[in-house]
Amino acid sequence: MRRRLLAMLVIAALALSGLAVRLVQIQGVDAVHYAAYGSQEVYQRVALPALRGAIYDRNGNLIAASSPRVDVVADDYLVAGSKTGLGRLASILGLTVPALRAKLSEHDGYVPLAYQVSGAVEQEVASLDLPYLTFAPDLARTDPDGNLFSPVLGIVGFAGQGLSGLEYLENSLLAGSAGSEVVPTGPNGEGLPGSATDVVAAHQGTSLVLSLDEPLQFEVTKDLSQQIKATHATGGVVIVEDRRTGGILAMVDLVVGPHGVVVPSGQNLAVTSVYQPGSVMKLVTISGALQSGLISPSSVFTVPYQISLGGWPFSDADYHATEQLSATQILAQSSNIGTIEIAHLLGPDRLSYFLRDLGFGQPTGLGWPGETDGLVPSPNDPATWSPSSMGTVPIGTGEAVTPLQILDAYNMVADDGELVAPRLVEATISAKGVEHVLPVQQERRALSTKTVSELLPMLEKVTEDGTALAARIPGYTVAGKTGTAQIPSATGPGYQPGAWSATFVGFAPAQNPALTTIVMLSHPDLIYGGLASAPVFSAIMRYALRHFDTAPTGGQGLSAGSSAVGGL
Amino acid sequence: MFVVGALAVTAAAHTFVASDQQRIDTLQSQLTQTLAEQQDLQLSRAELESPVRVLAIAERQLGMISPESVSYLPPADPGPSVSQAGADAARAALSAAAARKAGPPKSAKSAKTDALGARKRTRTSPAGARSSAITPPTG
Numbered sequence: 001m002r003r004r005l006l007a008m009l010v011i012a013a014l015a016l017s018g019l020a021v022r023l024v025q026i027q028g029v030d031a032v033h034y035a036a037y038g039s040q041e042v043y044q045r046v047a048l049p050a051l052r053g054a055i056y057d058r059n060g061n062l063i064a065a066s067s068p069r070v071d072v073v074a075d076d077y078l079v080a081g082s083k084t085g086l087g088r089l090a091s092i093l094g095l096t097v098p099a100l101r102a103k104l105s106e107h108d109g110y111v112p113l114a115y116q117v118s119g120a121v122e123q124e125v126a127s128l129d130l131p132y133l134t135f136a137p138d139l140a141r142t143d144p145d146g147n148l149f150s151p152v153l154g155i156v157g158f159a160g161q162g163l164s165g166l167e168y169l170e171n172s173l174l175a176g177s178a179g180s181e182v183v184p185t186g187p188n189g190e191g192l193p194g195s196a197t198d199v200v201a202a203h204q205g206t207s208l209v210l211s212l213d214e215p216l217q218f219e220v221t222k223d224l225s226q227q228i229k230a231t232h233a234t235g236g237v238v239i240v241e242d243r244r245t246g247g248i249l250a251m252v253d254l255v256v257g258p259h260g261v262v263v264p265s266g267q268n269l270a271v272t273s274v275y276q277p278g279s280v281m282k283l284v285t286i287s288g289a290l291q292s293g294l295i296s297p298s299s300v301f302t303v304p305y306q307i308s309l310g311g312w313p314f315s316d317a318d319y320h321a322t323e324q325l326s327a328t329q330i331l332a333q334s335s336n337i338g339t340i341e342i343a344h345l346l347g348p349d350r351l352s353y354f355l356r357d358l359g360f361g362q363p364t365g366l367g368w369p370g371e372t373d374g375l376v377p378s379p380n381d382p383a384t385w386s387p388s389s390m391g392t393v394p395i396g397t398g399e400a401v402t403p404l405q406i407l408d409a410y411n412m413v414a415d416d417g418e419l420v421a422p423r424l425v426e427a428t429i430s431a432k433g434v435e436h437v438l439p440v441q442q443e444r445r446a447l448s449t450k451t452v453s454e455l456l457p458m459l460e461k462v463t464e465d466g467t468a469l470a471a472r473i474p475g476y477t478v479a480g481k482t483g484t485a486q487i488p489s490a491t492g493p494g495y496q497p498g499a500w501s502a503t504f505v506g507f508a509p510a511q512n513p514a515l516t517t518i519v520m521l522s523h524p525d526l527i528y529g530g531l532a533s534a535p536v537f538s539a540i541m542r543y544a545l546r547h548f549d550t551a552p553t554g555g556q557g558l559s560a561g562s563s564a565v566g567g568l
Numbered sequence: 569m570f571v572v573g574a575l576a577v578t579a580a581a582h583t584f585v586a587s588d589q590q591r592i593d594t595l596q597s598q599l600t601q602t603l604a605e606q607q608d609l610q611l612s613r614a615e616l617e618s619p620v621r622v623l624a625i626a627e628r629q630l631g632m633i634s635p636e637s638v639s640y641l642p643p644a645d646p647g648p649s650v651s652q653a654g655a656d657a658a659r660a661a662l663s664a665a666a667a668r669k670a671g672p673p674k675s676a677k678s679a680k681t682d683a684l685g686a687r688k689r690t691r692t693s694p695a696g697a698r699s700s701a702i703t704p705p706t707g
């Protein structure tokens with residue numbers, strides 16, 4: 001009996017000692033670990049998403065905005081044998097029952113069933129009271145105008161980060177910064193009343209006010225689309241710019257899709273894609289020669305039909321006997337040979353200087369992701385300059401530039417010789433609603449006012465009795481230039497047979513310009529810039545000048561007129 | 569006794585705090601939801617106002633067609649500026665009021681003639697543009 005009692009005492013002492021050791025271990029040695037473990041069970045760090053800033057056009061029209069959504073997520077380990085309500089859930093989420101069953105059998109533990117569902121769908125799903133479903137916060141980016149602005153705005157990824165276009169360029173402003181807080185939760189994960197701790201506040205994204213104008217963007221898209229169809233072109237680009245501020249009012253990039261449907265391009269071709277522009281580049285040679293005092297608008301040149309340069313023949317578009325042409329006539333009639341003769345007066349170094357001076361071969365200042373500088377040969381670089389360069393460069397077939405670079409060069413002439421950088425963002429609006437108007441970027445003088453005063457009538461002559469009669473706008477004077485060039489082969493030297501680009505760039509009213517516009521069509525069957533692109537320019541400017549309350553100036557087109565886009 | 573009383577008061581206070589906190593959480597949740605609804609409504613309004621949608625409805629549902637060409641009617645002679653033209657119009661109106669008994673003003677007749685003349689010129693302009701608008705290809 002005594003031995004039994006002793007044995008029981010020893011066993012009890014050992015048991016109590018074990019408990020005591022375990023107590024010391026839990027409360028002392030591993031106290032921090034177990035306290036943290038307990039906190040994890042009760043407290044949860046919850047993300048506080050930052051709402052991405054909205055994007056407005058210049059009139060305050062919403063053109064991109066984010067709205068809170070949720071992702072429906074399943075823990076397929078919790079589904080177990082209970083699969084009631086699957087049919088209803090599949091119906092709400094727009095899935096088939098077999099597809100939903102397959103998702104719930106992935107053995108992953110975190111299976112997103114639907115992304116960015118609305119509040120109404122969330123409530124419907126929640127009413128099913130399925131224990132294995134949770135809702136993860138997400139944000140949906142919506143462009144109310146569909147794809148009207150898509151080449152400019154770009155794409156926002158699932159993570160709410162801008163992946164391309166303006167959404168990428170201004171992501172640091174738009175995205176804001178997400179926050180988080182630690183809150184107590186119940187056994188089912190629902191939040192318990194109590195103060196949140198360790199709060200890191202979310203900073204909502206800054207909204208942007210663009211220079212783009214929604215009604216004009218729509219009109220431009222309509223007009224360009226019609227002309228692409230009418231001329232069987234493969235695509236086109238139009239940019240309309242405010243002469244005074246460099247603000248881009250419309251920027252449209254269209255291509256013909258696989259089924260012959262005209263759709264917005266996947267990228268902003270106006271900035272990221274180069275092409276041989278043709279005669280619109282004659283502006284560089286003529287303005288350089290005027291600025292250097294080598295010619296005046298009335299200087300006369302003897303212009304044959306054809307010359308040879310560096311072993312290559314150069315000719316004008318149509319045969320003509322050797323004739324006397326003034327510099328004004330050379331520009332108005334877009335004479336290749338006359339322009340090459342003026343370029344020889346200028347010389348390679350000054351020609352190269354004025355190419356750079358007018359903004360070619362360098363970024364425009366827009367800062368666009370993927371923006372190209374273009375390819376501009378230099379006489380100091382034998383790899384890019386050949387004996388025939390003094391023939392190809394002056395007439396726009398020896399360089400590759402972007403439509404925006406051309407537009408800016410002509411806008412410089414419209415702006416009395418001042419080169420102003422283009423811009424898309426005019427103001428920002430903070431999360432608290434404070435608007436901050438961004439200043440116009442510093443202008444740089446590229447040409448003297450004297451040169452511009454000589455150049456303006458010459459460019460006006462192009463639309464009065466030159467190659468761009470179709471660019472005229474009733475009630476307004478127009479100055480501009482046509483460009484027609486073959487499209488280089490993509491596979492090797494030479495050109496694509498029968499493939500041309502047609503350009504018209506100009507501004508109006510000529511004597512007090514308000515708007516500058518470029519129209520470029522790729523592969524039109526009407527190959528000439530004066531036939532394919534000039535009518536689009538006219539149609540767009542007829543609308544745009546009135547839209548922006550620009551007073552008529554009279555002039556050669558002072559009559560009621562109708563748009564000829566798509567009706568040639 | 570005092571300790572029990574203090575504990576009871578503390579428990580009651582904690583209940584009130586928890587209750588208020590729950591109310592705050594609910595209100596914050598409602599605020600977030602309302603802001604989201606506001607954002608959705610703004611987006612819906614923008615989508616409803618979109619010219620792309622309006623055109624689609626006009627053409628597909630209402631059978632409307634876009635005009636092949638759009639005619640604009642500029643003033644016959646806008647003068648040096650619109651403001652100047654406005655001032656002239658105001659002066660003409662005053663003159664017309666003063667001389668109403670003398671019959672219709674001559675300026676009204678001449679303005680009508682100018683406008684008609686402008687319309688006549690319109691018809692000849694595009695044809696001339698097409699026949700001579702040729703751009704020499706370069707390169």
